[in-house]
Amino acid sequence: MNSQSPVVYNFHLPRFPGRLIAGVLIVMLVVVLIWTACYTVQAESEGVVLRFGKFLKTVEPGLHFKLPFGIDEVTVLPTRRQLKLEFGFTTPGYTNPDQPPTDAQEERSMVTGDLNAALVEWVVQYRIDDPKQYLFDVRNPAQTLRDLSEAAMREVIGDRTVDEVITIGRQDIEVSALARMQELSKRYMLGVRVDQVQLKNVNPPTEVQGSFNEVNKAQQDRENAVNIANGDYNEAVPRAKGQADQAIRAAEGYRFKRVNEAQGDVA
Numbered sequence: 001m002n003s004q005s006p007v008v009y010n011f012h013l014p015r016f017p018g019r020l021i022a023g024v025l026i027v028m029l030v031v032v033l034i035w036t037a038c039y040t041v042q043a044e045s046e047g048v049v050l051r052f053g054k055f056l057k058t059v060e061p062g063l064h065f066k067l068p069f070g071i072d073e074v075t076v077l078p079t080r081r082q083l084k085l086e087f088g089f090t091t092p093g094y095t096n097p098d099q100p101p102t103d104a105q106e107e108r109s110m111v112t113g114d115l116n117a118a119l120v121e122w123v124v125q126y127r128i129d130d131p132k133q134y135l136f137d138v139r140n141p142a143q144t145l146r147d148l149s150e151a152a153m154r155e156v157i158g159d160r161t162v163d164e165v166i167t168i169g170r171q172d173i174e175v176s177a178l179a180r181m182q183e184l185s186k187r188y189m190l191g192v193r194v195d196q197v198q199l200k201n202v203n204p205p206t207e208v209q210g211s212f213n214e215v216n217k218a219q220q221d222r223e224n225a226v227n228i229a230n231g232d233y234n235e236a237v238p239r240a241k242g243q244a245d246q247a248i249r250a251a252e253g254y255r256f257k258r259v260n261e262a263q264g265d266v267a
Contacts, residue, residue, distance in 0.1 A: 036068035044080040048131045049073070058131055075135060079128045082195065085146055087153070088121035089200065109205075110154060116162035119203045124149045124181065125196040133191030141190045148188065152180040153197075162204070170199050 040063050041047040047059040049066060050073045059074075066072035088108025110120045126145065128134050134141050156177045160169055178197040185192055 033068050037065050039064055039066060039074050041074075041076055044078055045076050046079040046131055048075045048077065048135055050075070055132055055136060077128050077131050077134065079131055082125055082127055085124045085126070085149065086121075087124070087150060088119070107150065110157045110165075112157055112162040112165050113159050114161045117205045118157065118162055118165045119201070119205060120153065120157060120165070121200040121202070122153060122177075123196075123198045123200060124194060125198070126185075126192045126194045128191060129193040130191035133189050135191075137189045137191065141192065144188060145185060145190055145192055148184040149181050149194075152184060153177050156180060166202050166204060170202065174199055 039047070041059055041061045043061050045061060047064065049056045049059060051067070051071060053073075056072070064074075066074060087102075088104050090104065108119045108121050110118045112118055124145075138144050156173055157165055159176075160173065163169075165173065174197050178194060181194045181197065185194055
């Protein structure tokens with residue numbers, strides 16, 4: 001009886017040269033370096049580069065490189081785009097990281113200089129004009145800008161009567177509030193430039209809306225009556241003057257005629 005020897009299969013794993021392994025590792029390292037060292041600053045923005053957490057420089061839009069592995073960090077700010085803050089209301093769909101959730105009713109409730117109430121909604125348009133100041137000189141500059149904008153508006157509203165606030169003084173309020181906000185933002189070195197303040201809706205509280213409308217209607221009726229009276233006056237006075245001038249000229253003509261007739265009789 002013949003016995004057969006078992007078949008033995010020998011498997012040999014391929015051996016990679018040390019240089020090949022080193023080359024692969026180097027390529028992977030280069031890829032990681034490029035991936036972590038490249039960054040892009042979008043249009044209408046500016047990049048602020050920090051090295052070990054301290055300000056290094058600002059960079060313009062485009063492709064840039066930085067030291068990898070967290071040595072350099074980049075914060076991108078929309079310095080070339082106008083931003084806006086809304087007070088007393090929010091526009092659906094509008095997003096601004098500097099626009100935190102607020103109590104709109106409390107925010108728009110104002111007290112006027114004659115101790116009346118008004119509901120004021122407004123918009124502040126601004127730009128980030130000094131990225132270094134914006135990031136480092138003030139803690140939470142966006143909230144600070146929001147707080148000082150509300151304080152400035154309350155100060156301006158508090159210097160005026162409710163009639164000025166709701167009817168005739170809107171433009172003056174916008175100009176005064178803008179000047180005050182610009183002054184405060186510069187004083188606190190926020191790194192922003194306030195460009196415009198625009199009042200949106202200014203109304204009396206809902207509880208007195210009807211009474212206010214009646215007062216407004218009475219004032220409008222009075223102004224209409226005055227305008228009609230002035231129109232009648234402006235029409236009647238020139239007509240009366242014309243009639244008086246005509247009568248005077250007729251009298252002078254009659255006098256001249258009588259004088260000539262009398263002189264003829266004497267001759």
